[in-house]
Amino acid sequence: MERPYRIGVLGGTGAQGSGLALRLALAGHELVIGSRDGARAASAAAQLSARAGRTIAGSENRAAAAAAEIVILTVPYAVQRATVEHVLDQLHGKVLVDSTVPLVPPKVGTVALPEGGSAVAAIQRLAGEKVRVVSAFQNVSAQHLGELDHEVDCDVLVCGDNRAACDLVIALCADMSMRALHAGSLANSAAAEALTSVLITINRRYKVAGAGIRITGLPGSGARGG
Amino acid sequence: MERPYRIGVLGGTGAQGSGLALRLALAGHELVIGSRDGARAASAAAQLSARAGRTIAGSENRAAAAAAEIVILTVPYAVQRATVEHVLDQLHGKVLVDSTVPLVPPKVGTVALPEGGSAVAAIQRLAGEKVRVVSAFQNVSAQHLGELDHEVDCDVLVCGDNRAACDLVIALCADMSMRALHAGSLANSAAAEALTSVLITINRRYKVAGAGIRITGLPGSGARGG
Numbered sequence: 061m062e063r064p065y066r067i068g069v070l071g072g073t074g075a076q077g078s079g080l081a082l083r084l085a086l087a088g089h090e091l092v093i094g095s096r097d098g099a100r101a102a103s104a105a106a107q108l109s110a111r112a113g114r115t116i117a118g119s120e121n122r123a124a125a126a127a128a129e130i131v132i133l134t135v136p137y138a139v140q141r142a143t144v145e146h147v148l149d150q151l152h153g154k155v156l157v158d159s160t161v162p163l164v165p166p167k168v169g170t171v172a173l174p175e176g177g178s179a180v181a182a183i184q185r186l187a188g189e190k191v192r193v194v195s196a197f198q199n200v201s202a203q204h205l206g207e208l209d210h211e212v213d214c215d216v217l218v219c220g221d222n223r224a225a226c227d228l229v230i231a232l233c234a235d236m237s238m239r240a241l242h243a244g245s246l247a248n249s250a251a252a253e254a255l256t257s258v259l260i261t262i263n264r265r266y267k268v269a270g271a272g273i274r275i276t277g278l279p280g281s282g283a284r285g286g
Numbered sequence: 287m288e289r290p291y292r293i294g295v296l297g298g299t300g301a302q303g304s305g306l307a308l309r310l311a312l313a314g315h316e317l318v319i320g321s322r323d324g325a326r327a328a329s330a331a332a333q334l335s336a337r338a339g340r341t342i343a344g345s346e347n348r349a350a351a352a353a354a355e356i357v358i359l360t361v362p363y364a365v366q367r368a369t370v371e372h373v374l375d376q377l378h379g380k381v382l383v384d385s386t387v388p389l390v391p392p393k394v395g396t397v398a399l400p401e402g403g404s405a406v407a408a409i410q411r412l413a414g415e416k417v418r419v420v421s422a423f424q425n426v427s428a429q430h431l432g433e434l435d436h437e438v439d440c441d442v443l444v445c446g447d448n449r450a451a452c453d454l455v456i457a458l459c460a461d462m463s464m465r466a467l468h469a470g471s472l473a474n475s476a477a478a479e480a481l482t483s484v485l486i487t488i489n490r491r492y493k494v495a496g497a498g499i500r501i502t503g504l505p506g507s508g509a510r511g512g
């Protein structure tokens with residue numbers, strides 16, 4: 061870790077956001093989780109703080125974005141765009157890490173990418189040049205994230221059009237003992253987004269709880285941390 | 287292997303098709319490789335036969351499709367549709383295994399899925415109900431396929447709307463010592479197709495030759511063979 065960052069996790073009361081917040085807090089970063097409901101965020105933050113043995117703050121999404129240097133988005137696809145619009149002016153100059161998967165209930169095991177291919181790439185178009193959007197964490201099982209006693213057996217595909225922002229996210233993953241890989245431009249987020257429906261299908265078909273992916277063919281340590 | 291199948295590999299003079307033909311022939315199946323140029327197919331087949339120590343036939347694509355019970359398509363995206371149209375009436379009642387990746391040169395490292403999401407799903411719409419289309423092999427490195435002295439360190443994502451056809455393809459993969467997984471309906475082929483551009487990006491970025499994927503979180507043997 062280069063230095064502790066102030067990191068906001070919007071939708072941080074959910075399973076995936078909570079897991080990321082916990083692991084980042086344990087790595088020494090300063091965390092604030094956001095929710096549409098500030099009181100709910102505060103309550104969830106108190107519980108997470110107890111688990112982490114460190115203070116994790118909680119507030120309404122917009123305040124969480126304002127307080128953070130790096131913002132991670134972990135909300136359902138249905139409210140992805142509205143959440144970003146709600147906090148947008150607080151994101152200028154910052155890195156927005158979007159983990160959104162465009163699942164279309166009830167058929168979440170079927171790939172249904174939006175027009176244009178990637179739900180995250182659409183957020184970069186919405187947010188404009190002042191926000192550096194990075195795609196990550198689509199394939200990481202929320203259940204495994206929350207089990208702090210073991211490492212997550214899943215690579216993180218990191219896509220983005222700004223190389224330094226991708227490097228930063230890859231470093232944050234390393235802080236959480238997760239291997240992350242440069243997976244190309246933001247358009248390539250479509251691969252990670254689509255893969256989640258495949259993993260959901262595999263979970264059901266093979267009766268497992270948290271299938272993930274590993275990239276093979278890389279030297280043992282050369283890929284870690286980019 | 288349940289029994290030897292007669293398998294045609296269209297575009298079988300290319301690296302990926304040749305690798306699949308070799309491995310399937312070594313597993314005991316009867317192979318015929320197809321090409322637009324029958325003489326070229328015959329010449330390539332003679333070379334493959336020498337490598338395999340078994341007879342692999344070669345002929346023009348249409349004759350190869352006619353001779354086969356199972357047809358594997360390994361042609362560039364630019365000629366995918368035309369190739370299927372050319373052989374279509376020879377596919378009725380058969381399984382068509384399509385490995386096409388919708389790469390758009392020169393930016394092959396950038397995901398560029400066609401409208402509708404999946405290039406393979408589009409072929410099922412073209413071919414109609416009489417042909418059972420299965421998507422497979424998009425993520426398997428042609429180089430590794432051709433290196434017969436080692437197993438391919440990559441899972442095969444198998445997508446299709448016909449369960450028995452998918453089971454058949456998974457069994458063929460097992461014959462080649464490759465683990466294949468039911469990855470959902472044909473729409474989910476978009477994930478495998480998109481992932482190939484990610485793997486190309488990773489090959490370049492990390493200076494490796496044949497990155498692949500493994501699904502994690504599965505019991506050791508439970509997933510093999512479906």
